[in-house]
Amino acid sequence: MKQPTHQLSLWLHKRHVADIGYEPLNEAWSLRYTDEWREDLQAFALSPAIPLNTECSSAPIRRFIENLLPEGRALDIVASAQGVAKSNVYGLIRALGTETTGAFRFLPHGEDGSTEPARIRPREITLAELDERIGERESRPLAEWDGKVRMSVAGYQDKLLVYANGEPSEAPMFLPDFPLASTHILKPEPVDARLPHMVANEHFCMTLAKRLGLPAAIVSILRTPRPVLAIARFDRTTHNDTSGAWVERKHIIDACQASDLPAAYKYERNIGSVGEAALYRDGVSLPRLFGLLAHATRKAADRLAMLRWALFQLVIGNSDAHGKNFSFFVNRSGLQAAPWYDLVSVVQYPQFSHDLAMAFGDEFNLDQIKAFSLADFAQRCGIDRQLLVRECRRLRDGVWQHAADVANSQPYLPEERELVNKIVEFALSQAHRLEAISREASRIPPNLL
Incomplete structure (x- = not known):
């Protein structure tokens, strides 16, 4: 079998996990797990799309790696510093792959990842x-x-x-x-x-x-x-x-990687939100996110975690909660929901779009989410509507009990506190509204959904 033009090796701490090949002219990727890794009873795959014991096609490998890279201005800076094109996924991961999200290090083929370099004084x-x-x-x-x-x-x-x-x-x-x-x-x-x-x-x-x-x-x-x-x-x-x-490094993947989608699909409306582009909804959606429970090892617990995550975004006004903002730990048995991150009240910045990254039902406008949208969301994601009511009530009570205290007890400067108090005001109002419309949603006949 012909050796690929370029190769990288994948290491978990000091263990050789896999070899990655890349052919630049036809943009072809390959990955082969080592025999030692596949035979380990604790071994796990990089993602559901790159299984341990089945040959993987090129596209999922590229998508997995691409999702590890920075985006926007950060990507411009990195690409410029490395002297590679922003589209050169191989060149970027070769340069940056020793400290990525998750457990693995990407090293040049032949480099011994089991040997620690001579110890020098840390910088x-x-x-x-x-x-x-x-x-x-x-x-x-x-x-x-x-x-x-x-x-x-x-x-x-x-x-x-x-x-x-x-x-x-x-x-x-x-x-x-x-x-x-x-x-x-x-x-x-x-x-x-x-x-x-x-x-x-x-x-x-x-x-x-x-x-x-x-x-x-x-x-x-x-x-x-x-x-x-x-x-x-x-x-x-x-x-x-x-x-x-x-x-110790632990392996995690985000919802784009778990869904085998490129980073550009982190928004449900992956083409855009204006005109006919808004009709295309092939990116990570809430139903697609909940669909990843098929790979979960704790389905009931992770369903609840996803529900609470989705509702909390509405409470704080985080319209930018997208597919790369929800992650999973990966183990031999499957996926497990990881802690949350990137929680921001985007509505505090009126100069930016507040269209939701993921729709509730068919509604992308935060202010227009009403009872039917919430019931539609529950129906599409397989959520019991009485559970929805209980979780909205739990959020309402928690926000009313804790939001002001958190704002007052943290070391914010006066200008920061002014913004934080606006988030508190928004969250209190939104939590109350959400609980009320969840009760309305619970009474909508299933045949209307």
Whole structure:
């Protein structure tokens, strides 16, 4: 069998998991799991579309890898720094693949991933240096440090991956050169001035979810003194033992990867939301998301997690909750819903579109979601409508009990608190409205849906 023109090897910590081949002229990808990995009783596939014991076609491999890469301006920066085209998925993952979302490292074929490099003193980042680099973002990308591009997680916003054995506000931060792995994602305020106090916005929404007992990632605000959101990675676990501190990587995939869709399909209306383009709804939708329960190991628990996730977006006004904002842990038995992230009240920024990334029934307008839309959503996603009522009531009671307290108890600056209080006001009103229309939805005859 002819060897591919380009090859990468996939490693989980020090284990060789698979080999990836790439033929650039015909854009052909291949992947073969190692015999050792396939025979391991704890082994798992990269995603449902790339199974362990069945030959996989080219397109799912490319889509899986493409979904690991940054988007928008972040992708422009990375591609420019690496001297490759934005469409060159192979070149980008070869450059960035040692610290991606999930468990695996992408290494050049033949490189021994089981051998740790000679230990050198980890590269520490001080708050003063971080503050300086945030201030220079327009001329010097935050993703590039010491001549090396280090951002390799998906998304549009500027991010920096760091290792910290504790809270970044209290513990030293280091760049995650192997064998270190990142434990936190740092997100400063966006460069776009039309998105003021985004750090406080996301911090409040994430903290409120956590207070309500919902499975949100742990966040904190790091001040350099510029505000930076520090997100504890739930696909990483830090261990401290006789050999010192080390980080265990856990494999996760987002709903685009689980659905075998490219990153451009993260919105349900994947072509666009204007004119005839709005008729095409081939991207990740709520019914498609719930359809992934076919691969779930805890179907009832994950159905409830998906329902609560969808309803919470309505409560906080997060119209941008798309297919790359819901993830799953992957294990031998299947998928398991992961903690939530990227919870933001987008409605606080009126200059941006508030069309929902995923429709409730056929309704994409947040303000127009009424009883029929909610009942239609429940019908399409296989949700008992009495359960829907109970969850809307639970959300209403939780928001009324905790939202104001979360806003007042967190260390927000006066301008940040003003925005956060607007989110509280919106969430209180929305939670009350949602509970009322859920009761109406429960009384709609099934034959009308």
